[in-house]
Every structure is written in C-alpha cells, then in structure tokens.
Amino acid sequence: MKVEVEQVESCVRRLTVEVPAERVGREFGARYRDLQRRVKVPGFRPGKVPRRILENHYRHTVEQEVLQNLLPDALAEAMTQEGISPIGQPQVDEVNIQQGEALRFVATAQVLPDFEVGDYRGWQFERRMMQIEPPHIDQHLERLRERHAELHTVSDRAIAEGDHAMINYQGMLDGLPIPDGNGTNVSLEVGAGRFLTEIEQGLVGLKQGDARSIPVTFTEDHREAALAGKTIDFQVNVVEIKEKILPELDDDFARSYEDVDTLEALRERAREELEEAAAQAADNTLRQELLAKLVTSNPIDVPDILIQEHLRQLYLYQLRMETGREPSHEDMHVDVEPLREHFGEQALETIRGQVILNRLEADLGVTVTPDEIDAEVASMAERTAQNPGALKQQLERNGGLETIRGRLQERQVFQALIDTMQITDKIVSEAELASEVSEAAAEP
Template structure:
C-alpha cells in the first residue's frame, strides 16, 4: 500500500491511497469464498453456487464489502504509520473504482488535533478578587428562607398591596373588544412576582376589595401570541380576596425546621455555605481570566469536530440537569441547533483552553502520582457522602479514570501558572467601580 499525506490546513490532512492490484484481487477472492458458503439461490444447493452466478447476483454487495475493508484497513494503518492523531472520522472525497487486476485508489480527508506549542505562559498579568465576609448576605438569606416558609392567610385589609396574593376576576379588551382567552375567574396572582403582563400587577396595588377597577397595559413585542404582541389593552379587574404572607419568627424553632439545633447554628451554616460558593465563584472567574490571557497569547486553529464534540458534551450535561429538575430544552424555547449556535464561542474557548493546558503540562513535565489520584478519590467520596469502594468502582472504567487524571493535571498546571503569575489582589467594590467607569466611557 502506498499513501501520500498532504496538509490541507493546520487541522486537516488529505491521505491519498493506492492499494496494489494483488491485494485487491485477494480481498475480492476472499469475499466470494465467504459468500459461496452461505449464499442461497434458487436452483442451487447451498455452498454449490457457481462463481459467475454469484457475481451476477452479488457483485454490488461484494464490491461494497471489499471497498469498506480496503478503506478501513488502509486508513487505520496509515494513521499508525504516519503518527496522525485524528479527531474525526475519515471523509472519503474520492472513492475510486474497484476493478479486478487493478490497483484501487481513493482519497480521504481527516481532521487532526492541532499541534500546540504553548508560549508566553509565565508571569501572566492577572487580577484576583479578595474574598470578603458579608454579614448582610446572611440576613438576606434568612429573609428568603422566611418567605419560603411563609403561610398565606386571608387578611381583613380592604386594600391590596405589593407582596399580597390576590384572587381576581378579569377580562381584557383591545379597542373596546374582548379578545380570546383574555378573561378568567378566581385567578390567583402574587403581586410583585412579575408573572403577569408587565405593568399589570403594579396597578392592582391600592385597588380595593370588591370594587371593579381598570388596568391598562401594553403587550410586549415578543409576546407569545403574535396577534397580541405590541397591542394596548384594558382589563376590567375585580379583587375578590386579599391574602397576605405571615412570616415565621427567626428563632431556634425555625432553625429546627431545617434540622439545626439553634438559630446561631443556622447563621453559621448559611455563612459557611456562602463563603464556599463565593470562593468557588472567585476561583472560577480567576481561571476564566487566566485562560483568556493564554488564548490571547496562543493563536491556533481548532477543528470543527472538536468543537462539535465539546458542544455535544455541554448539551448532554445541560439536558441531564434539566431533566433532573423536571424541565426540558424545549421549555426554555431552545432546540439543539439553537443551543449549538448560542454556545459555540464558549465551546471554542474551552477546547482551546484545554489544548493549551495540555501543552503546558507536557512542556513542564507535569506528572500525576498515584497518591494524588487516591487523595482525589477520597475527596470525591467525602463530598458525595459515598464509600471509597463505590468511588473506586466508578473510576475503574478506563475512560473515566483518564478523565480524572486529565482533571488533576489541569488543576496542577493552573496551580503552577498561578504561582508564576503576577497576581494583583483587588477589592470587589473597586472592581465594580472599574466596570462603572468603563460603562461611562
């Protein structure tokens, strides 16, 4: 077999193959011998069908089978011999013609992993936000929990106000004519929830129980029903019942409802949870900034197949999360195609970032020791409240273990780069002021 390799781009190669006539004849003979053992043709006993009859009935099938075998064997042998790291399946651009006694030629194009030689990755100019403890957030979270545990009770107030739940009858009109599906009775609405047409809820605040009032709104231009989008409408509304939220007291009894001994324990739990989330956010933003700088300093082409693979992975993760919450992509008004379009740039960045980090790991001889893997497995078991044995069984799968090692290597490289970078610690409020300054410009 002769093969010629040409670069179409930095991430795509063309392979020109010529399979010798002797190999072609050998494969054709082998295919017909195998076929002769099983072929069933009326008038002939199985295994006794003459070759000319087989050729008359099965020539196209045999040709397809032989071509598939020749292409597959030649292609994978070439990848190994030429040390080509393919990241896509082969695309046959010229299949050639299979003829007995003649060499078989064909052309294949394949995308390959880019060769990345990372540069300028030391002494990166980076900023990192300093974590600040904020007691006001603890209080805000406690209020959220109170609201979540509030009881809704009918009030003797005659006038509705924001935060109330009202039971209403309403009917909508456009140019004085009632429109389809624009009326309802005994409809429950939380004032301030912004779950109705913009401007509707605000006008109910101050309206009195039992009195018919009038509300004027404009349907948004992107409203789901096209015939109503952008239209001015008037609603006649009657409040039939006013309910208010009765919040529980913030005390030890309230803390006991979430399984804690005291209110102080609850405050501590909220504070620790907030700190953990904030530190994770800060680290993630720092990582994103680090990758942005690396990508800016290292330009290279990325094959479409790697981007597509990353998008598929992202879509699968999102779909699984949404399914666990009883939601779907369609419920968000998205399709797989619109998701791919929306998140393509993010996928490109993730692929480039991973390739650069892999290159740095190779250039800096970053190794992952078995002890580091064991430590990570212990950490995963503790985080998910699982046994070490269960976690080890999960990562016994070779592909999952490779993924874990790759994750550890990435963490190690980022730690290395951070230690070599020029990191300026910034205050959150200062960062906010800087953004405001940019907006003014």
C-alpha cells in the first residue's frame, strides 16, 4: 500500500493513500460472489446470474460495500505504517473507487505535537501554608456542632435566621400561575443562601400558618427565557418552623468522636486536620503554579479537536450547574465555536498542560501499580464507610478506576518534578494568603 504523508500544520497530517488494484479487485469479487448467492433475476437459476448483469444493476451498491469494508482497514494500516496516532477520527475525502483500479483517498488526521519539554530542573517555588490560629479551630468545632444539631419544632415564635422552615409556595405572573413555579412542604434553612434570597429574607418574622406575597425579580440573563427580567410574586404559606439545637461543646461532645476523650483532645485533633488541609491546599497551589510555568515555558501547538472537546465539557458543566439536569443528546452536540471568544485561551492553556504532563509521564517513567490503585480504593471506602470490594466493582463498571489511575499518575508526575526543584515552605496568615489569591485573580 502506497502512503504519502504531508505535514499541513504541526498537529495536522494529510495522508494520500493508494490501495493496490489487486486488493480492490479481490474485494469486488467477494462482494459480487455474495450477491450472486442472494439475488434472484428472472431467467437465471440461483447463483448463475452473470456478473455483467449484476454490475449493470448493482454497481453503485457494490462500490459502497467495498468502500465500507476496505477503507477503514486501509486507513488503520496507513496510520500504523507511518507511525501516526490520530486524535479523534480522521477526516476522509477525495475518495476514488473504480472496479479494476486502485482505491485512492485522502485522510486528514490531528496528532499530538512532537516536542521535548524544556529544562525545568532547579526551578524555585515557595509553598505557602496558612497559619492555623485558635479562631480557625473554634470555627471548625462550630461546624462539628452544626453537623450534630437537632431540629425541634416551634410554634410560639416567628421565623428567625438559622431556622428551618417548611413552606408551600406558588409563583404568579400577571395574576396567573407560572409553570413549575410551585412547591409543597418544601424545607429550607433561612439565611443559608440555598433558596431564592428574597424568599429566605421574606420569611423572617412570619409565624406558623402565616402567608405572604414575596416579589422576586429575575435577572435579564436568567436561564429560563420566560422569567428573564420578570418580577414573579410568590404566594408563600408557612407550614412549620423548626429551630436548630446545637450540642454543648464539652467533654461529652468530644467523646462522640473515636479516640477522643476530652474537649482539649478534640481541639488538638481539629488543629491537625486543619493543618493537613492547609498543607493540601498549599500543594494544590504549588502544582497550579508549576503547571502554569510549564505551559508558559512550552508554548506548543495542540490538536484543535482537544480544544473543542474541552469547550464542550465546559459548556456541559455550566449547563448542569445552572439547570440541575443531565445534558440531552442535542446538548452533547452543541456548536462550541461561539465559546472560543471567552473560553478559547483558557481551553488552550488547559490542553497544553495536559499534553505536557502526558509527555512528562512518559519521560519520567511514571507508572501506577494495581496495588496503588487498590490502596486508593481502600482509602475511599474507609472515608465513605463502604465495602472496598463492592466499591472497586462499582468503579470498574463506571470507569472510575481509570479516573483514579489518572489522578495517581498526575500526582506522581508532580512529585517527580518537585523532587528536581528547590521548594521552600513559608507559613502565612489567612489575610496574607487571601490577599495573594486576590492579586493573582486580578492579573490579566
């Protein structure tokens, strides 16, 4: 098989493929022999229809069958022969198939760039970890109390912030109910910011059995076009009020946790957990800074198909966040070109980072063993109180093991990189760390 390769761009290869006429002829012969066994033509016994008659009646159909059988294999062979690993499905055009002649076609494939990662050894970074202060421990303990709070029904007072209210509501526009704008026995925490803000605020001061009309104005860019820019009057009725009763922060409370006997011991455990979280956050920031420098230092071209897919995933993620539903078939095939203006540069940098990390993974010889995956699954099972074996089977079914493998590979790549660099640790205050984050976010 004859193959000519042209580098159209750094990540695009154009292959002109010619399949020998002999191979094409054999495929035509096989198709016509199969056709002879199947078709019935008046005046001829089954299997005895002359080929020339079949060619007159079925030439176009047979050509398409030959193409369907021959072209995919020929394309795969051409890619293997030339050592090309395409990203996505190559585009095939300029197909020329004629009985008795060679099959010719052109395939355009996107490929990963051929590059070497620039020298990174000796890079210097500062890992900044937040100082854990007593107020942080106090806040952590308060969150623990919140988790153990009990809800008690009250009927002798009005709703206050922090209460849980059960309500019925109906949205009205121009005196008519709006579709899907109602709810029955809906529970919400007043002031938590997880429901419509105007309704949460409007409930304060109401008692059980009270009713109130609460106007809610939706933004011009609201996801539901019928509500965008409109003011909806929600008729709200209070069904029930519950207040949170938090446990006392004492030794008895501390003993509800394993291996803790006193409140002081619980505070120390909280400090250790917060310091561990601060170290993890510092590591994450360090990895982001390192990846950003790798991308800046290696401005490689990447296959556009990967950028398109990343833009699609950004769109689908935003859709899930805004609507709370899974994307439809039409959503999965959305035209992503309009997203390039706002997200194209971000997508380019993200894909560059992924390609660079994949190359470093190979260069550094990073491999994840089955034992390491099993250990990660066991850790997940312990955190979520699940059976490790059952969890592993579930992850095998939904592709979760590959996600874990990828996460472990990335972690090992970063660790191998960091081992070649100069990393200094610095303890900073929460205010200083927040200021650094704000400054970084403000940079163009």
